[in-house]
Amino acid sequence: MVETMRQTPSCPHDAVDAMPPDRTTSRSAVPFLRWAGGKRWAVDMLSALVPERFNRYYEPFLGGGAFYFHITPYPATLSDTNEELINVYRQVRDNVDELIDRLKKHRISHQVFTAIRNKQPSLPVTRAVRFLYLNRTAFNGIHRVNRQGRFNVPFGCKPGTILCDEKVLRHASASLQNRTLHVSDFESAIEAAGEGDVVYADPPYTVKHNNNGFRRYNEVLFAWADQERLARACRRAVKRGVHVIVSNAYHEPIIDLYHGFGIAKVYRESRISAGLQGRGRVAECVLRSISTE
Numbered sequence: 001m002v003e004t005m006r007q008t009p010s011c012p013h014d015a016v017d018a019m020p021p022d023r024t025t026s027r028s029a030v031p032f033l034r035w036a037g038g039k040r041w042a043v044d045m046l047s048a049l050v051p052e053r054f055n056r057y058y059e060p061f062l063g064g065g066a067f068y069f070h071i072t073p074y075p076a077t078l079s080d081t082n083e084e085l086i087n088v089y090r091q092v093r094d095n096v097d098e099l100i101d102r103l104k105k106h107r108i109s110h111q112v113f114t115a116i117r118n119k120q121p122s123l124p125v126t127r128a129v130r131f132l133y134l135n136r137t138a139f140n141g142i143h144r145v146n147r148q149g150r151f152n153v154p155f156g157c158k159p160g161t162i163l164c165d166e167k168v169l170r171h172a173s174a175s176l177q178n179r180t181l182h183v184s185d186f187e188s189a190i191e192a193a194g195e196g197d198v199v200y201a202d203p204p205y206t207v208k209h210n211n212n213g214f215r216r217y218n219e220v221l222f223a224w225a226d227q228e229r230l231a232r233a234c235r236r237a238v239k240r241g242v243h244v245i246v247s248n249a250y251h252e253p254i255i256d257l258y259h260g261f262g263i264a265k266v267y268r269e270s271r272i273s274a275g276l277q278g279r280g281r282v283a284e285c286v287l288r289s290i291s292t293e
């Protein structure tokens with residue numbers, strides 16, 4: 001059954017407000033990365049689907065973490081397969097002063113971009129600076145690597161780009177304190193969730209007829225078999241009493257995978273789908289486990 005998505009709740013922090021005060025650390029946190037498939041546009045609607053009380057929050061496809069930063073739940077386990085991405089989150093959490101100092105030393109130019117892109121530093125803080133620099137200055141903020149794992153997006157920085165927004169990084173750092181960060185495939189991350197926990201899964205969108213998956217995120221394809229594996233992991237979690245929320249493409253074979261879940265069709269504004277005409281709307285869906293209590 002497809003239901004119409006609820007209106008944005010009057011208080012988008014409903015779920016957070018109902019928690020004891022020590023469960024959130026920062027209401028001012030916003031994502032510090034530009035990330036393909038980011039869910040900033042959906043955070044109010046997603047907030048309405050989180051139960052008032054829960055134990056631990058799991059986000060196994062962290063990316064730019066738009067929803068996490070919106071609700072900043074505690075305790076939380078945040079993970080992604082992208083090792084460089086998780087390294088940045090760890091540096092923002094544990095080493096934000098040095099990170100900011102180093103980032104401030106760089107200026108934006110095509111030449112610096114190329115020099116940084118060609119380097120392969122090994123020190124975690126230098127890797128994080130490189131990642132943040134490329135994220136701000138690469139075309140559309142896309143993170144893409146070739147088969148050898150080398151970043152291959154061209155320079156594409158808009159005028160007025162701020163390389164180091166100190167306030168945003170400090171708020172993000174505060175909201176990541178005492179949170180667990182892992183490099184991991186979604187399956188083991190979801191397997192760790194138990195009764196009373198929440199899992200929010202926002203995988204790369206793959207449609208069945210395009211078995212190559214999207215190549216936008218990293219060198220590992222997210223194939224249709226992964227969508228099936230994800231749906232099975234979500235079903236097992238629901239059986240253990242986990243509250244599961246999944247964002248995905250509004251695509252019949254995807255919806256079939258989540259038979260028995262509540263489904264809401266939502267629309268995202270997209271410039272790309274509208275071509276030169278202006279803006280267009282792309283249908284996505286949000287699936288959520290339905291409590292049998």
Ligand SMILES: C[S@@+](CC[C@H](N)C(=O)[O-])C[C@H]1O[C@@H](n2cnc3c(N)ncnc32)[C@H](O)[C@@H]1O
Pocket residue numbers: 035036037038039040060061062063064065066067079080081082184185186187202203204205217218222226
């Ligand atoms: C759609 S993005 C998540 C966007 C995020 N919700 C946001 O608001 O920015 C999907 C993420 O899944 C990650 N990913 C791809 N395959 C994965 C896997 N097998 N397990 C865990 N994460 C994976 C990608 O690195 C990417 O960061």
